[in-house]
Amino acid sequence: MALKDLTIDLEKSGQRPVFLDIAASIVGDIERGRLKPGDALPGTRTLARSLKVHRNTVDAAFHELTMQGWLVSEPSRGTFVARDLPTAKPGGRSARPRTPPTSVDAETVTGPLPPSLRVSDGAPDPRIMPRVELARAFRRALTGPTFLTDAGYGDPRGAPALRTALSGYLSRERGLAASSSDLMVTRGSQMGLFLTAAAIIEAGQAIAVETPGYPLAWSAFRAAGARVIGVPVDAGGIDIDHLARLAEREPTLRAIYVTPHHQYPTTVTMGAGRRLKLLDIARRHGLYVIEDDYDHEYRFDGRPVLPMAARADPDTQVIYVGSLSKLLAPVVRLGYVVARPDILTRMADRREAIDRQGDLPLELALAALIEDGELGRHARKARRIYEARRDILADELHQTLGDDIAFDLPRGGLAIWLRLRSGLSAETWAANAARAGLIVSPGLRFALDAANAPEAFRIGYANFHDPELRRLVTLLAESKPKVSL
Known part of the structure; x- marks a missing residue:
């Protein structure tokens, strides 16, 4: 695009860094439709000369917008408006508030740091997180026909719209062949872990867990009546040989809980060899595998490793637990469980005793964000x-x-x-x-x-x-x- 077509408003008050003014102005042009997905931006040297600022200031603005997902830098070609952004109507109202497109406000950047x-x-x-988009989807859910015409309680397995959207999302992103009837939506993965344990483990039976590991999962399993037995973790994840010996000597062992994608807390990824051996142990001893894939979207080097649940044969009982809270924010309490329908039925029975249904408007809003691609765009950003x-x-x-x-x-x-x-x-x-x-x-x-x-x-x-x-x-x-x- 020509430099004259780019609107840059620089504040003179000095209340925030100049690069934030540049970044906010570029976002404004994108939101108004004056800059469209795929449009090229002027070079940093040219723009810096026009604005009478140092080139590093423009570089900082471009870098911030690239990190936030508004722009993309292509070697030997230049900087462009990200192509995965929704197209705005020229002259229309902004899709997002005109605030600096950074992950903190200007006061945090320029003012004193917090004391702790x-x-x-x-x-x-x-x-x-996409707060504006989520709020818009939430409002639509509150005023939509599903919410207004259904006077009764919802399905304890979750809103059908979200289960259907998640089914497609997990198929595309994680290779999971799970229909909506194989899915249950929960208030965060913590509820999913408790309900899973309550559905498959009888009081006094044992579950093997990684150590060091996730203490809140242990609490959920104990609350469900299970005994928790630790299996050491090394540089490759859970110690498979130790697990095999435990399975041989412990007659009450009923399940294995693992975090194979990014082991909690060590961040180790379990390799293919160990995954196959773990599934073999579970199959030979008739054990459930509870796979907690709490942050699957965050893989920086190479593609995410497919879940064990995507590769397990039908004779291996893998229950897959995930979370949308890690993708958005901890206050957004939405998790999900993929399991056989009979297991989900037992989970739903137990849920109804404490929580007859989930947050229907929130579930409908998240279904909309998945279907229109907003959740995927946020994940990439x-x-x-x-x-x-x-x-x-x-x-x-x-x-x-x-x-x-x-x-x-x-x-x-x-x-x-x-x-x-x-x-x-x-x-x-x-x-x-x-x-x-x-x-x-x-x-x-x-x-x-x-x-x-x-x-x-x-x-x-x-x-x-x-x-x-x-x-x-x-x-x-x-x-x-x-x-x-």
Whole structure:
């Protein structure tokens, strides 16, 4: 496009960085339809000369918009408006509010940083979720015929529209051949784990879990009456040989719970060999496999690994648990379970005792976001943002903490598993950090047996902006305890 066709409004107040003004103006032109998907933007040198700003300022604006998914950079060709954006009507109202297209507001970028930081275990950033699109879809659901004409309670398995949309989504994205009758929608994956255990495990029977692992899953299984038995995790995921021995000697073992795509908390991806061996153990001993694929969308290097549920033969009983909360925000409580219809029936019976149905308007809204492609667009944008934040955190950790820590750069997910060098106590370090204003969880939180707690931290990075990530590492470095001899 010609430079004269691009509208750039620069504020003179200095209340926010100039690159944010440039970015917001470009987004405004996209929203009004003056810039269309696939349109080329002027070069950074040309635009910087026209605006009388440094070229690095324009570079920063383009980089921010590329990370947010508004623009794409093509080597040797230039920068273009992302082709997967919906086409806006020229001169029409903006599809999004005219605010800086960043994951934090300008005050956070330019003003003082918060006095304390609470490090999550891998939560997404709610500041980048498609709030406007979700709100619009929610309003349509509230005023639509499904909501207004159905005076009774809904299906405890979830809204048929969402189950149908999820069926297509999981088929396209994860290779799962699951019809809507094979799906149950829950209030987050936590409810899904509890209902699954309650449906397949009788009181006193056992379930094998990874350790270190996900403590809230253990709580759900215990609440359902199961005994939880730990199986160690190594650099390749769950220890298959240990699991095989457990299956041979434990007559009450009923199920195996695993997080193979990005093991929680170590982020390790289980290889094909171990997956096949695990499925073989389950088949030979008549065990259920509960596969928790909590952050499948976040794979930065290479394509996501297909779930075990997509490859298991009919004789292997794999129950697949997923979440939309990790894709949007923790406050959006939507998970789902893929299982045989008879298992889902038992789950629905138990759900009705505590929760007759889910949040119907929210479920209908999410169905709409899936069907119109908005959820997929958000996933692509989020991947770009989170990969950049992962790399920033990794660089800061290497430069600041050096030999005191070690980690494998995760190929996906929303957290880094930070191992401490010998002699450093994760609990002492976490206590020091808390006094300095940094809340971080030591390896003890993820251990089934305190005596075998790893000296490590799980550092969630997705919900932090760049300055917050740097402050996180600075506080961590300042809190380092003395090495035990």
